[in-house]
Amino acid sequence: MRNKITITIFTTLLMITFGLNAHAQETPSSSRRHGLGFSGGWGAPYGLGFLYNYSFNQKWDAHIGTGLTLSGGRVGAGARYYFKPKHSPYLGATYSYSSGIDQYDVTINEDSGSYEIGSSSALYLRGGYKFDFSRFRILLNAGYGTTVTTAELTHLSGDNTNTLRNSAYRMEVGGVEVSTTFIFKFGK
Numbered sequence: 001m002r003n004k005i006t007i008t009i010f011t012t013l014l015m016i017t018f019g020l021n022a023h024a025q026e027t028p029s030s031s032r033r034h035g036l037g038f039s040g041g042w043g044a045p046y047g048l049g050f051l052y053n054y055s056f057n058q059k060w061d062a063h064i065g066t067g068l069t070l071s072g073g074r075v076g077a078g079a080r081y082y083f084k085p086k087h088s089p090y091l092g093a094t095y096s097y098s099s100g101i102d103q104y105d106v107t108i109n110e111d112s113g114s115y116e117i118g119s120s121s122a123l124y125l126r127g128g129y130k131f132d133f134s135r136f137r138i139l140l141n142a143g144y145g146t147t148v149t150t151a152e153l154t155h156l157s158g159d160n161t162n163t164l165r166n167s168a169y170r171m172e173v174g175g176v177e178v179s180t181t182f183i184f185k186f187g188k
Contacts, residue, residue: 042177043176050066055185065077071100072119074099075096076096080126094123097119098120113161119149122175125143126177128143141181151169
């Protein structure tokens with residue numbers, strides 16, 4: 001059931017994102033519609049990662065990305081709406097999937113344990129501010145990722161206290177995001 005929900009959300013996000021191109025009335029002020037970038041920060045949807053960005057017009061863009069975090073590899077896709085063409089606040093949504101990790105070691109005070117953290121996914125609702133220049137763009141991001149599929153947590157060895165389990169659960173995708181994205185624009 002969770003996989004069907006995840007696939008439905010991901011498909012809907014992609015349809016909305018790529019459907020915007022048909023309704024685009026404005027083109028980007030520069031001929032640079034494509035962009036490659038990197039992002040990182042606390043709770044970022046791609047962790048420390050790379051992304052491809054496509055601008056449909058001055059107000060809408062879409063992105064796909066991948067990266068690494070303490071909770072495993074991540075992939076995802078999303079879209080952003082900018083209120084103004086140049087420097088502007090924005091709102092967006094990003095779906096992110098995390099692969100999980102085989103062994104996560106936790107030590108808190110005198111307790112110590114190892115856990116396997118399964119895959120999980122989240123839908124991030126984001127806002128922020130865009131600084132747009134001719135060849136690059138900087139995004140300051142803040143948001144919250146709500147868990148779509150929860151990671152299965154398996155105790156491997158050591159202590160298994162509530163505090164250790166809660167620490168391991170915090171490693172799954174989702175939660176508060178404060179991050180920065182740099183995008184280098186190119187192409188037509």
